[in-house]
Amino acid sequence: MDNEKSKVLTALKDWRLxxxxxxxxxxxxxxGVIKIPLGTMISISLFPMLYSMIFGMLSYFTKVTQTEQSANAEGMVFLAVLPLIAKLGMMIGPSLPKLVNMGLAIALQEFGHIGTILLALPIGILLGFRKELIGMTHSIGREANVSLIAEKYGIDSDEGRGVMTIYIVGTLFGTLFYGLMVPIFTLIPGIHVESWAMASGMGSGSMMAAASGALTNVYPDRANDIITYAGASQVLTTATGLYMSIFVLLPLTKKFYAWLMTALDKNKEAKLNG
Structure with missing residues (x-):
């Protein structure tokens, strides 16, 4: 924690940053937001978050900012997520009646994050990743998850680099993926439009906008219902997702990672002895 505070104080003195x-x-x-239509049902939305990330990378490669600013920016992440934590805290109380009214289904959708643990974690280990996977796979790696990992491990830790990797990849490709794939997903039989709308609120504002926007292109007559369900799901996922990560997802990821690494070490030892 003292190291994080030192980085913040150093960054606050960097006027160039x-x-x-x-x-x-x-x-x-x-x-602003740029929408690129690709036919009648599919469109891609580009958000300011994407531009700012690209401009930030260009500023480094064009020497507008240098290594010093890049290092100081790491310290600012810890400070920048504090208002987000306060915002999440204030959202939780008003969201509780909505959670009760919308039933158990929307609350249980948080358990969908377990899929990223069970599927991505073993694959990541096979690809050679190690502790980065705790940050990469415990959730979809949006703002609340970045704040959690930054607070618990530090943003420059292995876990911090892992969650930031997923955050950057999600920012660059998440909205493009949802804009392209949601119309295709709706072709799956037996799933109601309300379910797709609730699934659009996954805890990221930009991704929710892209997913719900693509969904309204497919079901224009249900546009109001889609926005309502997606918005409520987004609020609840943002408010409850952090607690889900703290009490369930992150501990589960750590235990599953430890179990897989133990199994991997035993397998290597057995091969050496054999």
């Missing part, structure tokens, strides 16, 4: 961030945010917000 603040100026670069301010300019990038202004330009990104000025551009």
């Amino acid at each position: 603040f100026l670069a961030v301010f300019v990038i945010v202004l330009i990104s917000e000025k551009i």
Whole structure:
């Protein structure tokens, strides 16, 4: 914790970093959301978050910012997530009546994150990743999850680098994926439009907008219902998802990772002895 505070204090003195961030945010917000239609049902939405990430990378490669600013930016992540935690806390109380009214289904959808643990964690180990996988696979790696890992492990830890990797990949490709794939997913028989709408609220504002927007293109007559269900699901997922990660997903990921690594070590030892 003391190390994180030291990084924050150092970053607060870096005027070049603040100026670069301010300019990038202004330009990104000025551009706004760009929608690219690909036929009657499919469209791709580009959000300011995507532009700011690209501009941030370009600022480094063009020497507008340098290694010092890049290092200081790591310290600012810890500070930047604190308002998010406060916001999540204030959202939880008003969301409880909605959770009761919408029934058990929308509450249980949080358990869908277990799929990222059971599927991605073993594959990641086979690909050579190690502790990064705890940050990468305990959830879909959005803002609340970044704040959790940053608080528990530090953003420059193996786990912190893992969750930031997923956050960056999700920002770059998440909205594109949902914009393209949601119309295809709706072809699966037996799933109601309300279910797809609730699934759109996965805890990321930009991804929810892309998924629900693509869904309204397929079901234009149900647009209001889609936005309502997606919005409620988004609020509840954001509010409850952090607690789900703290008490269920992150501990499960750590135990599953330890079990897999033990099994892998035993397998290697057996091969050596054999």
